[in-house]
Amino acid sequence: MRVLALDTATALTAVALQDVDEEANACLRDVVDLVAVDEPALGARPNHARRLLALIHEVLELSGAGWAAVDRIAVGVGPGTFTGLRIGIATAQALATSAGLPLAGVSTLQSLALGAAHDRRAVLAVLDARRGEAFMAGWSPEQDPLLDEPEWPPQVLSPESLQRVAAQVATQAASQVPARAVPLALGDGAVRFRRQLEAAGVQVPPEDSSRHRVSARSHCRLAALARISAVPVEPEYLRAPDAERTSR
Amino acid sequence: MILAIETSCDDTCVALVTARGEIRSNVISSQRVHDRFGGVVPEIASRQHLSLLPAALSEALELAGATLDDVTLVAATRGPGLVAALLVGFSAGKAVAAARELPFAAVDHLHGHLAASFLEPARLEPPFLALVASGGHTLLADVRDHGPAPRLLGQTLDDAAGEAFDKGARLLGLGYPGGAALERLAVEGDPEAFPFPTAARMRGLDFSFAGLKTALLYKVRELGETEAERRRADLAASYQRAIVETLMIRVRRALEQTGATRLAVGGGVAANGALRAALAGLGVAVEIPPAVLCTDNAAMIASAARYSTASSFPDYLELDVYSTGERPR
Ligand SMILES: [Zn+2]
Numbered sequence: 001m002r003v004l005a006l007d008t009a010t011a012l013t014a015v016a017l018q019d020v021d022e023e024a025n026a027c028l029r030d031v032v033d034l035v036a037v038d039e040p041a042l043g044a045r046p047n048h049a050r051r052l053l054a055l056i057h058e059v060l061e062l063s064g065a066g067w068a069a070v071d072r073i074a075v076g077v078g079p080g081t082f083t084g085l086r087i088g089i090a091t092a093q094a095l096a097t098s099a100g101l102p103l104a105g106v107s108t109l110q111s112l113a114l115g116a117a118h119d120r121r122a123v124l125a126v127l128d129a130r131r132g133e134a135f136m137a138g139w140s141p142e143q144d145p146l147l148d149e150p151e152w153p154p155q156v157l158s159p160e161s162l163q164r165v166a167a168q169v170a171t172q173a174a175s176q177v178p179a180r181a182v183p184l185a186l187g188d189g190a191v192r193f194r195r196q197l198e199a200a201g202v203q204v205p206p207e208d209s210s211r212h213r214v215s216a217r218s219h220c221r222l223a224a225l226a227r228i229s230a231v232p233v234e235p236e237y238l239r240a241p242d243a244e245r246t247s248r
Numbered sequence: 249m250i251l252a253i254e255t256s257c258d259d260t261c262v263a264l265v266t267a268r269g270e271i272r273s274n275v276i277s278s279q280r281v282h283d284r285f286g287g288v289v290p291e292i293a294s295r296q297h298l299s300l301l302p303a304a305l306s307e308a309l310e311l312a313g314a315t316l317d318d319v320t321l322v323a324a325t326r327g328p329g330l331v332a333a334l335l336v337g338f339s340a341g342k343a344v345a346a347a348r349e350l351p352f353a354a355v356d357h358l359h360g361h362l363a364a365s366f367l368e369p370a371r372l373e374p375p376f377l378a379l380v381a382s383g384g385h386t387l388l389a390d391v392r393d394h395g396p397a398p399r400l401l402g403q404t405l406d407d408a409a410g411e412a413f414d415k416g417a418r419l420l421g422l423g424y425p426g427g428a429a430l431e432r433l434a435v436e437g438d439p440e441a442f443p444f445p446t447a448a449r450m451r452g453l454d455f456s457f458a459g460l461k462t463a464l465l466y467k468v469r470e471l472g473e474t475e476a477e478r479r480r481a482d483l484a485a486s487y488q489r490a491i492v493e494t495l496m497i498r499v500r501r502a503l504e505q506t507g508a509t510r511l512a513v514g515g516g517v518a519a520n521g522a523l524r525a526a527l528a529g530l531g532v533a534v535e536i537p538p539a540v541l542c543t544d545n546a547a548m549i550a551s552a553a554r555y556s557t558a559s560s561f562p563d564y565l566e567l568d569v570y571s572t573g574e575r576p577r
């Protein structure tokens with residue numbers, strides 16, 4: 001199955017086109033393995049509105065087969081920046097309608113967690129939620145982030161709460177027989193809240209590790225297993241708009 | 249056929265219009281979720297646009313008896329407006345076009361309001377003077393051709409006319425949006441009861457409603473709760489008269505200045521009865537499109553697209569929206 005995936009939940013504009021087999025592994029033969037990533041300069045605003053469709057066009061051109069060979073579109077539904085999510089989902093929805101293709105919404109946190117798969121250890125996907133908070137989801141060592149809903153479902157956490165939840169994950173992993181390796185945290189939020197995570201007994205790879213970056217490749221694998229529904233894909237905001245929070 | 253999308257404020261709009269300007273469908277999904285906040289909340293509007301747009305698109309196609317195969321040009325509002333809201337419709341519009349390698353027209357919202365007059369069956373040909381008065385904008389333009397760059401003669405320096413109606417309504421306890429409720433209340437009142445300001449001494453063709461709003465606030469305070477309540481209809485009628493007069497002073501000046509013999513009126517405020525009555529006494533031909541084409545809609549965006557330069561695929565992929573100010577005056 002050939003999947004075109006995109007993600008705009010973080011500052012990265014990520015696009016990938018991949019052939020994926022029934023087990024959701026990237027095919028070894030006849031690979032279309034195209035990834036385009038646009039990263040804004042440090043401190044600059046994300047450039048999704050300008051770059052997303054251009055990157056998709058680039059990837060399809062490089063594949064040589066265009067839309068005709070695409071079987072499915074995948075889009076990261078977040079959590080992430082509200083405007084970024086909407087640009088990605090509005091674009092994906094319209095592409096799917098216009099090209100007559102099924103659309104799968106993929107959790108950006110789940111995709112991030114795939115970076116730790118096969119480690120047989122607990123994994124925390126953590127994204128910078130701004131305002132000093134983190135978006136987080138956690139998978140226990142017995143779980144496979146490719147197949148399983150996270151035991152710690154997606155939530156928005158203060159640094160203190162993140163540390164508390166991370167400590168729970170670490171304690172649970174340590175209490176197992178045989179004891180598992182210490183949990184791993186991935187994502188730009190893991191880098192940002194390294195101090196809290198390490199204090200909780202969770203390992204965070206070096207800042208420049210590619211595993212902290214959202215990869216649309218992983219979206220392709222998740223999308224290959226996703227059930228397609230007729231209901232429009234909705235973003236996972238996790239936060240109410242400010243106006244609603246203050247009017248309560 | 250032209251497929252157009254408009255999401256600059258709180259209405260999610262999709263329309264299909266032929267190249268000749270005949271409307272095949274004109275879907276407007278009003279959000280109605282902002283009332284309890286007393287104004288449009290950009291984040292809530294943007295969330296609603298994303299949820300409502302897919303259904304609005306299929307409804308527009310269905311009503312037109314068309315499929316995307318019939319679409320030869322896609323258009324979307326590029327600005328001015330709420331950036332987060334614009335991005336939903338603009339991203340979707342570009343993507344619909346890109347997947348089919350169709351040309352795409354990025355349309356200016358104000359050009360859209362003027363181009364509402366170019367739609368069939370009540371088509372109006374330039375030259376004419378245009379007044380656009382809504383909750384989002386208030387402007388006068390000298391329309392000499394169909395193009396996207398009419399000569400702007402004046403615009404509001406603070407609130408828009410529709411905004412002035414809504415803010416006045418709120419001061420009178422009529423809720424939000426209360427422009428229509430204020431008009432109903434005004435029918436029973438005396439428009440001469442209170443001499444509210446019309447910025448008449450302000451020269452030129454720009455509008456200002458901030459002083460009027462403040463004058464109403466002070467008058468309500470001065471009268472006290474009981475008396476203000478008793479004279480609510482008079483307050484509403486006098487306040488409405490001041491808004492209408494503020495508009496009319498500039499319209500008369502502009503007619504004089506340009507020598508125009510025809511006036512086209514657009515925007516939601518065009519539905520106001522007192523304004524319509526005043527316009528009827530001007531002595532020039534006044535053209536007001538049907539109400540559905542006066543408020544924000546996508547048919548007017550499709551109409552404007554007919555007179556905008558469309559980009560061919562893939563030249564538009566990197567286009568972005570704008571809020572205000574980037575459009576040359
Ligand atoms: Zn408007």
